[in-house]
Amino acid sequence: MPITYTSGEQIEVYRFSIPVTVGVPLLALFLQAFVPRRFPFFSIFDLPLLVTIFFAMARRNPVSGLFTGAAIGLVQDMLGAYPIGIYGIAKTVVGYGASSLGAKLDVENAGARLLVTLGFYLVHAAVYFAVARGMVNMTLNWSWSRGILAGLANAVLGVGLYFLLDKFKQRT
Amino acid sequence: MESVLGRYRNLTILVGVLFLQLLGLAVQVKRSADAQNTRLIRIWAVDTITPFERALVWAQNGSSNLWHNYFFLRGVRAENRQLKQQIEQMRLEQVRLSEDAGQARRLQQLLAFREQVIAKTVPAQVIGSSGSDLSQSIYIDKGSNEGIKPDMAVITANGIVGKVLHVYDSTAQVLMINDQTSGVGAMLEKSRLQGVLKGTPDGAVILERVMSDEKVAPGDTVLSSGGDQIFPKGLPVGTVTKVSAGREMFLKIEVKPAADLSRLEEVLVVTEKQEQNAVVDNAGRVRAADILAQRLPSVPDKPVVDAAAAGASVNVKVGAGQGANAATLETPAKGSASKPVAIEHSGTPSIVKVSNGGSSATANAGANAATAGNASPKASQVPAKIVPKAASSDAVPTSSSAGAAKSNVAGAPAKPLIETPKAPVTQPSPPPPSVADDPH
Numbered sequence: 150m151p152i153t154y155t156s157g158e159q160i161e162v163y164r165f166s167i168p169v170t171v172g173v174p175l176l177a178l179f180l181q182a183f184v185p186r187r188f189p190f191f192s193i194f195d196l197p198l199l200v201t202i203f204f205a206m207a208r209r210n211p212v213s214g215l216f217t218g219a220a221i222g223l224v225q226d227m228l229g230a231y232p233i234g235i236y237g238i239a240k241t242v243v244g245y246g247a248s249s250l251g252a253k254l255d256v257e258n259a260g261a262r263l264l265v266t267l268g269f270y271l272v273h274a275a276v277y278f279a280v281a282r283g284m285v286n287m288t289l290n291w292s293w294s295r296g297i298l299a300g301l302a303n304a305v306l307g308v309g310l311y312f313l314l315d316k317f318k319q320r321t
Numbered sequence: 322m323e324s325v326l327g328r329y330r331n332l333t334i335l336v337g338v339l340f341l342q343l344l345g346l347a348v349q350v351k352r353s354a355d356a357q358n359t360r361l362i363r364i365w366a367v368d369t370i371t372p373f374e375r376a377l378v379w380a381q382n383g384s385s386n387l388w389h390n391y392f393f394l395r396g397v398r399a400e401n402r403q404l405k406q407q408i409e410q411m412r413l414e415q416v417r418l419s420e421d422a423g424q425a426r427r428l429q430q431l432l433a434f435r436e437q438v439i440a441k442t443v444p445a446q447v448i449g450s451s452g453s454d455l456s457q458s459i460y461i462d463k464g465s466n467e468g469i470k471p472d473m474a475v476i477t478a479n480g481i482v483g484k485v486l487h488v489y490d491s492t493a494q495v496l497m498i499n500d501q502t503s504g505v506g507a508m509l510e511k512s513r514l515q516g517v518l519k520g521t522p523d524g525a526v527i528l529e530r531v532m533s534d535e536k537v538a539p540g541d542t543v544l545s546s547g548g549d550q551i552f553p554k555g556l557p558v559g560t561v562t563k564v565s566a567g568r569e570m571f572l573k574i575e576v577k578p579a580a581d582l583s584r585l586e587e588v589l590v591v592t593e594k595q596e597q598n599a600v601v602d603n604a605g606r607v608r609a610a611d612i613l614a615q616r617l618p619s620v621p622d623k624p625v626v627d628a629a630a631a632g633a634s635v636n637v638k639v640g641a642g643q644g645a646n647a648a649t650l651e652t653p654a655k656g657s658a659s660k661p662v663a664i665e666h667s668g669t670p671s672i673v674k675v676s677n678g679g680s681s682a683t684a685n686a687g688a689n690a691a692t693a694g695n696a697s698p699k700a701s702q703v704p705a706k707i708v709p710k711a712a713s714s715d716a717v718p719t720s721s722s723a724g725a726a727k728s729n730v731a732g733a734p735a736k737p738l739i740e741t742p743k744a745p746v747t748q749p750s751p752p753p754p755s756v757a758d759d760p761h
Contacts, residue, residue, distance in 0.1 A: 175369070181452035182460075183374050189583035192454035192524075211331040219338055227366030229451040230458040230486050230496050234346035238339055245335045277455070284343070285350055289455065289501055290522045299454070 163207040163318040173314065174200050174221050182228055193299045195270070197221045198240065199307045202269050203314050205244045206251035214251075218244025232285055239276040243269050259308050266307040270300040364489055371460060371492050374449040378462075439553055441593035442476075443467050447585045448492070457500035457524055458483075461588060464491045472551055474591040480557040480579025481505065481545055482588050493590075497582050498558070499526045506548030507558050507576075509537060515546050518558060518576065524583075526559060528574035535572065537564050543576050553594055 165173075177196035185192035201221050205214030222240030226233040247269055250256065256265055274296055281287040445461035463469050465488050475482040475495045483497035498505050499520035507518040507528055516531040528543060541561040547554030559576040567573030 178452060179370055179373055182370055182449040183377060185450045185452070185454075186447060186459065186585075192450070195453070197452075212334050215331075215335050215338055219342065223342075224366050225452060227363045228370060229453050229456040230494060230500065230502070231456055232346055232349040233362060234342045234349070236453070238342045238346070241335070241338055241342065245331070249331075280346070284346060287502060292522050295523055 161320060162209050163320060165204070165207075165317055165319060169317045170204075173317070174204075174217075174224075178221070178224055178228065181225070193302050194306055195273070195299075195303055196310075197225050197236075198243065198270065198273055199266065199303060199310050200314075201240050201244050202247045202266055202307065203311050205247035206256050206265070207318060209248055209252040211245050211248045211252070214244035214248025215241050216244070218242070218247075231281070231287065235277055235280050235285065238280050239273045242276050243273045246272065259312075262308050262311055263304045266304040267300045270303050271296065274300075363487060367460070367489055367492055367494075371448060371462075374460070375462060378446060378448050439591050439593075440595040441591075442589040443469065443592050445469075445475075445493075445588050445590055447588060451494075454524070455501075455522070457497045457503075457520055457582070458486060459495050459497060459585060461493050461495055461590070462491065463590060464489045464493045466490055468592050469493045469590055470592075474552045474556075475588050476552075476556060476591060477580045477585070477588055479581070480559060481552050482580050482582065482585065484551050485590065495588070498578060499524050499582055504549065505552060505558065506546040507543050508546040509561070510542040510544050512536065512541075515548065516574070518543070526576045526578050528561070528576050529567065529571060531572045531574060533566060533570050533572050537561060537572060537574055539563060553591070 174197065177200040181194075181196045201214075201218045204217045208214060208217075218240035219237050222237035223233060225236040225240075229236070247265070250265065254261065256262055274291070278289055278291055281289050443463055445463040445467075447459050448462050449460040451458040451460075461469075461475070469485055469488050471485050471488055473485040475485060481498060483495045483500070483503065485493050486496040487494040496503050497520070498518055501520045501522060503518075503520055505518040506515065508515040509528075509531075512535065514531050514535050514537070516528040518526060518528050521527055531537060539561050543558040543561060545552040545554060545556040545558055557579040559578040561574055562577045563575040565573050565575075
């Protein structure tokens, strides 16, 4: 069993089958586009972000993580109304950060996952707003209460989702 | 150099990928026609996602229709009865409103106003959303194949929804009014104050650019002003829910959208608008008599009709213009029950004025005038009758109080206004001009 040694710790690196690699992000994007129409509260979740964080942390490879984030983010941009690239940049940063973090820390337990997801949700929002306001000149307003609430909601959902997606992991 | 790149390989790739995306973003921002720049890429994404959404919507609607149309029909009879009553009330209300609208049109015509009307709409089904709570947009199942174009207004029966942003072959993206980047010209119905309707980060809607010294109260209705050149003027937008001080000298007015933007299923895309001079349209005018006629199944075809009963407040105009005698029963929506009954004939001396407050009755009808005389023996206070043959005129109240008719016109609960005539009626002489010839 190949083991990646990082910082003196033995951390397993996982890979995923091609159907899972392609299908899960697409399913997340589809659900994100379809479900809020029936259940408006669902729009507070960001399934593509959760999938990005999960794949990045499981693969523990920054290059793989940033490309996964970029791909998912760009497709999400294509479905939105704003210029393409805002989500792409934000999720690229998150993918890189999550995989880098995953290579250094044990993020297998629920508590760590909750905190990591909350943190990356806020990082994602910060990058998104920075790009949208600074570069695209969009008049977006940040709401701390809503941001924290959405971050917590995504973190809770993420913990459940990660355990579900753990079943698709394949050891390298 | 190579060693540095190799050492910081991951970081270098990250910077490269971010740089490429920033470059792409900059190109889009610089060129205003974003939709054209990224059209092909968006088509790929939309074509990938929307077929699944269509299939799911189709399956969902199919199962829902099966349940609602075949299995879950409990209470439909009661609901049908209730709706019929509601229709009657609304039709009577319509009479009053059409009078007001007619008057407004006449005034607009006098002033040579130009108005924008919705000429053509395309119904569409909502099949998806943007997938982000920061971007309030939806996808509909109609596109350029059905004549949809960017910047077309999207509405529902309740109110406006948004405008078409991107159009594809069989789908289109609609930017809703609660998106942060949207802007709709709106005005308050009562005060006619104009402002700009915008979305907020949490998906709410606010009306901006209304000066803080203006009086705006919760409950005020907001309409489209037509200033954005997208939505025709006068469409319902929403209702004011909260008013507070905003930035600088403006108010921050929170608006609850008239259309339920979070639960949209079907929408209408306004594909054609027409600008025309205000036209007084009498063809579609619904008269109170017509309404009443339909409420009177027991009234015989050619009855002799009492123009009014005691305490009546009914104006009956008998127009004889252009050889056609017209009888219109006007039941004032708001008026005193003690007002006299007035029967007017618009032709040559044909004005019959009847005052039923006491015993006076003035008849100034010429040879072709409607006649007025004493009514049935039982209804001794009823001073005038008209002998209409037209079905519509048959509806003139016979033995009922026209005051009751008035209250119904004003929107009172639908009760039988007029009882079946029991008292014998007398035919006045000489025979009046045939009101029955009234083509209306």
